[in-house]
Amino acid sequence: MHWYVDAxxxxxxxxxxxxxxxxxxxxxxxxxxxxxxxxAGAALDLGPPYSPFALFWLAMFLPALAVSVRRLHDTGRTGWWLLLGLIPVVGHFVLLVFHCTESRPGENEYGAPPKYIGAHV
Structure with missing residues (x-):
């Protein structure tokens, strides 16, 4: 759970x-x-603008974007690679591969590897 709180x-x-x-x-x-x-929103029959899911999605959009950019940084890529997500199917597949790629060892232009900075054991 600490990964979620850290993000x-x-x-x-x-x-x-x-x-x-x-x-x-x-x-x-x-x-x-x-x-x-x-x-819960379906059970309470709440409309889309007031559904708990919509409010949660709005609250989590920015941190999800930020953690995705930091993940790309860990693989040695800039956050601009997220724009590949605008390309249907192929863009999402490429981003999936990037997000699954192992971290670049050692320090890169985005900082030291997070595996060794404040690592939770």
């Missing part, structure tokens, strides 16, 4: 690097919370 602490921090675990756990927890909120 939220860096709410709008686009600099630095993020490990694969931080990126994927943040996404997994957001997905689980989203499913619960979607079900």
């Amino acid at each position: 939220l602490r860096k709410y709008a921090t686009f600099g630095g690097r993020a490990r694969r675990a931080e990126y994927w756990m943040f996404g997994l927890v957001n997905y689980a919370i989203g499913v619960v909120l979607l079900a």
